[in-house]
Amino acid sequence: xxxxxxxxxxxxxxxxxxxxxxxxxxxxxxxxxxxxxxxxxxxxxxxxxxxxxxxxxxxxxxxxxxxxxxxxxxxxxxxxxxxxxxxxxxxxxxxxxxxxxxxxxxxxxxxxxxxxxxxxxxxxxxxxxxxxxxxxxxxxxxxxxxxxxxxxxxxxxxxxxxxxxxxxxxxxxxxxxxxxxxxxxxxxxxxxxxxxxxxxxxxxxxxxxxxxxxxxxxxxxxxxxxxxxxxxxxxxxxxxxxxxxxxxxxxxxxxxxxxxxxxxxxxxxxxxxxxxxxxxxxxxxxxxxxxxxxxxxxxxxxxxxxxxxxxxxxxxxxxxxxxxxxxxxxxxxxxxxxxxxxxxxxxxxxxxxxxxxxxxxxxxxxxxxxxxxxxxxxxxxxxxxxxxxxxxxxxxxxxxxxxxxxxxxxxxxxxxxxxxxxxxxxxxxxxxxxxxxxxxxxxxxxxx
DNA sequence: AATGCCCACAACCGCAAGGAA
DNA sequence: GTTCCTTGCGGTTGTGGGCAT
Numbered sequence: 244x245x246x247x248x249x250x251x252x253x254x255x256x257x258x259x260x261x262x263x264x265x266x267x268x269x270x271x272x273x274x275x276x277x278x279x280x281x282x283x284x285x286x287x288x289x290x291x292x293x294x295x296x297x298x299x300x301x302x303x304x305x306x307x308x309x310x311x312x313x314x315x316x317x318x319x320x321x322x323x324x325x326x327x328x329x330x331x332x333x334x335x336x337x338x339x340x341x342x343x344x345x346x347x348x349x350x351x352x353x354x355x356x357x358x359x360x361x362x363x364x365x366x367x368x369x370x371x372x373x374x375x376x377x378x379x380x381x382x383x384x385x386x387x388x389x390x391x392x393x394x395x396x397x398x399x400x401x402x403x404x405x406x407x408x409x410x411x412x413x414x415x416x417x418x419x420x421x422x423x424x425x426x427x428x429x430x431x432x433x434x435x436x437x438x439x440x441x442x443x444x445x446x447x448x449x450x451x452x453x454x455x456x457x458x459x460x461x462x463x464x465x466x467x468x469x470x471x472x473x474x475x476x477x478x479x480x481x482x483x484x485x486x487x488x489x490x491x492x493x494x495x496x497x498x499x500x501x502x503x504x505x506x507x508x509x510x511x512x513x514x515x516x517x518x519x520x521x522x523x524x525x526x527x528x529x530x531x532x533x534x535x536x537x538x539x540x541x542x543x544x545x546x547x548x549x550x551x552x553x554x555x556x557x558x559x560x561x562x563x564x565x566x567x568x569x570x571x572x573x574x575x576x577x578x579x580x581x582x583x584x585x586x587x588x589x590x591x592x593x594x595x596x597x598x599x600x601x602x603x604x605x606x607x608x609x610x611x612x613x614x615x616x617x618x619x620x621x622x623x624x625x626x627x628x629x630x631x632x633x634x635x636x637x638x639x640x641x642x643x644x645x646x647x648x649x650x651x652x653x654x655x656x657x658x659x660x661x662x663x664x665x666x667x668x669x670x671x672x673x674x675x676x677x678x679x680x681x682x683x684x685x686x687x688x689x690x691x
Numbered sequence: 692a693a694t695g696c697c698c699a700c701a702a703c704c705g706c707a708a709g710g711a712a
Numbered sequence: 713g714t715t716c717c718t719t720g721c722g723g724t725t726g727t728g729g730g731c732a733t
Contacts, residue, residue, distance in 0.1 A: 259728090280697075293718090294704090295702075298703080299701090301701085332721075333720075333721060344721075352699095
């Protein structure tokens with residue numbers, strides 16, 4: 244398509260802009276509006292190329308640009324967005340309307356990158372940390388702790404957004420001792436608050452389970468919601484996280500402080516159509532650690548693109564459940580019996596993220612398979628014992644594989660239920676409308 | 692005072708997408 | 713379908729100021 248650069252014309256001025264040039268440019272654009280950058284310099288009496296004029300206007304002269312020091316809140320937003328979006332400066336800038344992408348990029352490169360690197364180093368959890376923690380808590384010494392998700396916690400120190408996310412989870416587990424205690428603490432808070440003032444959703448499909456708020460159920464409810472229809476999923480995730488994990492600091496749904504769940508990304512769809520969001524209890528404390536952690540998870544999951552779901556039966560079920568998209572209640576009932584959750588990140592580059600659900604009741608084992616393109620092969624994997632999967636995770640000892648948290652309940656059941664989520668194009672999913680695409684949602688299948 | 696280094700910021704450059712001709 | 717133009721984006725470079733030696 245060869246095209247001559249617009250800025251290599253002889254005689255055109257380069258470098259810093261003078262006040263006089265700024266005035267000429269501003270005056271012209273004020274009178275004639277933006278656009279037509281190629282012909283603008285000549286019309287405006289400037290010896291600059293059009294591209295230079297456009298940059299000068301958009302990054303410096305345009306009205307409404309906020310300049311100067313970044314506030315702590317702005318920096319926090321940038322860091323959180325960057326963790327999800329990477330170097331998508333324009334996308335990040337859209338969440339800080341008064342800041343330009345160039346300014347944000349410069350600020351990141353000069354300051355924030357260093358801060359994040361230092362923080363990340365501190366927050367990364369190592370295998371030694373895990374072993375110490377496991378030893379300290381006596382995990383594996385009795386029947387109760389044998390089930391702890393911490394037992395097989397492996398964390399990989401690696402770059403990449405998924406690893407960062409997983410390490411965040413691991414760090415949180417490290418801080419709390421175990422995910423069970425972490426969530427139990429929050430459930431206690433939640434329940435005490437709900438008893439007082441919080442109005443629960445009345446018409447939800449995935450969070451109105453009559454089952455108690457056990458950690459497993461909470462996690463399963465999250466996972467269930469991840470597979471809700473496109474229009475509801477993000478709002479439902481928000482609602483679950485807000486109600487169950489920050490219960491002690493809830494406020495009314497009109498409070499917009501919960502916007503951080505979307506990592507600052509505009510998300511109007513759930514406001515419009517999600518019954519969850521209508522009744523959601525919103526978090527009133529911004530940037531609290533647990534919320535931030537879970538927001539990261541929610542955002543990550545919500546960025547999944549082209550996700551398919553397959554529901555099949557297990558060897559313990561006489562008949563596999565065939566669930567239709569409009570029977571979410573059924574699925575919610577089924578999945579509420581699952582007892583654990585684990586995850587493996589197999590391949591950062593292809594954004595694969597596997598989750599293993601381990602049932603606590605043999606009678607209710609069944610298989611969930613999401614995003615599997617080759618169902619036959621995936622089915623074989625799903626039928627493997629989860630212990631085997633864990634062993635593979637341990638043996639591989641590769642930076643490309645990480646086991647986040649898993650419950651070791653292999654002694655209490657045979658086989659496993661396996662849910663696999665494939666994020667097909669995480670980086671391209673820069674629009675919430677396109678992020679959660681369940682086009683072939685609940686495509687029923689039977690396993691051999 | 693002179694020099695060199697580092698940092699922050701502005702500006703530039705190359706590339707790609709989208710649309711018009 | 714091809715070519716060209718416009719625009720936007722992200723990486724890189726240039727430049728000036730501050731600071732240490």
